Amino acid sequence: MCMENVSREILIEKVGSLYKLCNLAAMRAMEINAGHKKLIETDPKEKVTTTAIREINAGKVFLKEL
Helix, strand or coil: CCCCCCCCHHHHHHHHHHHHHHHHHHHHHHHHHHHCCCCCCCCCCCCCCHHHHHHHHHHCCCCCCC
């Protein structure tokens, strides 16, 4: 499974800002590193940051507004 080209603009639209996108991807990557279950099918060699971005793009990970 390869990383599809995900437009940064599309990801920013989903999250709201580049700052929020970076923080969300970093937090999700840390969760995956800590042993949390991946929400999408991945290649075992795929980096956790790539998985986090793909999860955001798939709509599986998002920010919950308070």
